[in-house]
Structure formats: C-alpha cells, structure tokens
Amino acid sequence: MKTRVVVYTGKGGVGKTSVAAATALLCAERGLRTLVVSTDVAHSLGDAFDRKVTNVPTRLGRGLWAQETDAYEAIRASWGAIQEYFVKVFKWRGLDDVRAEEMTLIPGLDEIASLLQIVDHVDGGRYDIVVVDAAPTGETVRLLSFPEAARWWLERILPIQRRATRLARPMLRHVTTMPVPEDRFFRSGEDLFRKLDRMNQLLSDTEMTSLRIVLNLEKMVIAEALRSFTYFHLFGYVTDLVVCNRVLPDDAGPYFAAWHDAQRRYLPQVQESFAPVPVREVPFMPHEVVGIETLRELGLALFGKEDPAAFYYRGRPYRVERENGGFALSLELPFASRGDLDIRRSREELVVQVGSWRRNLILPRILVDIPTRDAQLRDGVLRVYFASAKKH
DSSP states (O other): OOOEEEEEEEESSSHHHHHHHHHHHHHHHHTTTEEEEEEEOOOOOOHHHSOOOSSOOEEETEEEEEEEHHHHHHHHHHHHHHHHHHHHHHTTOOOOOHHHHHHTTOOHHHHHHHHHHHHHHHHHTOSEEEEEEOOOHHHHHHHHHHHHHHIIIIIIIHHHHHHHHHHHHHHHHHHOSSSOHHHHHHHHHHHHHHHHHHHHHHOOOTEEEEEEEOOOOSHHHHHHHHHHHHHHHHHHEHHHEEEEEOOOOOTOOGHHHHHHEEEEEEEHHHHHHHTTSSSEEEOSEEEESSSHHHHHHHHHHHHTSSOOSOOOOOOOSEEEEEEEEEEEEEEOOTOOGGEEEEEEEEESSEEEEEETTEEEEEEEGTTTSSSSSEEEEEEEEEEEEOOOOGGG
16 A cells, blocks of 8 residues: 655645644544654644654654654755765865855755655655645745756766766876765765655655645735646646635624635635635634644544545646647646746657746657647647657
C-alpha cells in the first residue's frame, strides 16, 4: 500500500497550519497511522496542537505523530560534503571560518532540505499518510520547481565535471593550492540530486499525492492562490481541494457586515475559478483554534464524516493524444494568458514558461523526432500540435 501524501499550502496567515493539523488529527482518529510535518521555517505546528513538537516525529496520541523539521540538521544531512568543500575554497580565498560557512548556505536550501525529509518518511513505510504543512505558496512553488533543475544537473553536468576533475586532479595539485573536489563531493551531489528527483516523482505521483490550497476570501489572497494553482499545474502537481478558511456566518453582526458581504461576493468567483476542483468552506471559529478539541472541531467542519485522506479530484497534468494524423500535447494552465506564455522546443524537450516560471517537459519517445507545428491556449488548456509522423 502506497503512503498517502497531502501537502497544504497557502499565503502566510490564512490558517494552513491549523487546517493541516486538523486533517492529520481526523486521519489518526479514523485509524490511519498519521504523521504531520511542518516544512515551513516559521514553525507553528506545535502551537496548533498546544504540545511540544521536536525535530523527530513526536507522538501526540494514538496513531498521530508530528514533526517540525530542524532546517540546519536537514542541511547537514543532505549538503554536508558539498558544503565542506566550498568552505575550504572560501577559506583558501581568505574568508574566516564563520563567513566561509555562511557563504555556502544557498537561499532556500533550508526549506528544500526540510522538504526532502518527506521522501524518507514515505520510503520508510511507517505511516499510512503524511500531511505536510508547507511553506507559503511563493516559496512552495519555488521549491517544487527545483527538482527538475536538479535532474538536468544530475544527467548532463555532474558526470562531465566528475570525469574532468578526475583526469585533471593530479595536474591541478602541482599548479595550484586551491582545494580540488574529491569523489566524495560528487557522490554527495549525486545523492542529493537523486533524492530531489525522487521527491519530484513522489509529489507528482497522482496515485499517492495531492496539493491542497488554503485561502481566505480576500482579493489579494485569492489572486495568489490562482497564480499558485497555475504554477502547480505547470509542474505537474495536482490540486485536489481548495479550502476557504474563516468564512463569516450570516449572523456575524453589523460590525462584520462589510467583510461578510465581500466574502459572499468572492465565494462564487472562487468556486467558478477553481472548478472542477472542489471548494470547501470552514467557518470562522468563535474561539482560538489551539489544542486537540478545537482542531477536531475544525476538521469536522471541513470533512464531516468523509475521509480526509481521500482524493477529492483527480486530474491529469498533461496528456498526449493522436489528432488529425499527428499528435497534440495538452497541458492544463488555468488562469494563464497568452501574454504570459512562452514556448520553445529542443529535440526531446518542450520548454513552457508562464511568467517567471519555466518547466522543461521531457517529451514522450514517440514525439522526439516529430516537429512542432502549432500551439494554442484556449479555456485554460495549452495544446501543442506535432506534425504527422508520416510526412517526416
């Protein structure tokens, strides 16, 4: 049985941690061995449960564990040998120990290293479901796009560099005092990139993983959620549920009348924009959501008697079909516009860029030798047409 993975993301402050914690609690109470993991650098998972949560899975109750990843420990585990070499290089250039170590910390590496721990939990097979309280949407999109770049380095750059360094190492040691990377450096890099590739496979596996977007019914929050929805589709990550959190009741009173009216206007827009992905509402709770009892209340408001681990929507990120003697590749890009879109083709790759985000699609073998004929964006679906194989 595959481990189910549910990744919650959303703009900072929308309540995704509470929703993730509530989902995990219900899963555990309904008989699933459940781990909820916070990969957000600003951890608040322990605050949601009102319990101390550590860097290792902490048991909170029957069938329920929680973990707040230690970014520095995760970096040491996945980046250690690589960091060690670059520290030597920076020290050779005259930096002191502290500055040399700081220079080796790539921005976002802490979040990437935290996200990689999900791979260990899934492959370990100890849990039926892993619920992820991820970083805010902008950071999540950036992290989820990283494994594709890692695959490119793993397949095309690292093998060349490794062979070149192995051949040149004896000569370099005679002509320079600069530290030369050992095989351990390249092995560590290959292990890291393979793990990133495994993470990509795991998160894009529509049989086990889905993303869920948490939002509030506010204009700026909705706009960011829509952009994230597009980018998730671009990279092949399926969203199966949208959660509208903190929805005011009809009897909210005159003080909240303007907020209530705005939410009522925005809700149909959200439902229409994300369709066919289902949209669910969670009411604004009359009390602070802290502790097991209030999290259970939130979870029941969201799922009722339904299975919180279920797939609420299954969509295919892209597909290839025969059409008019040729082929058409369809990629869902909801909310993308023609002005944001740029498409380029190399032999075995189709490069699709939406705004500042780019994805390299490795084409199926059948399309590699067939030239691209045309591309159209219509109703949120990009269709790229390939000429008939018979003509070429």
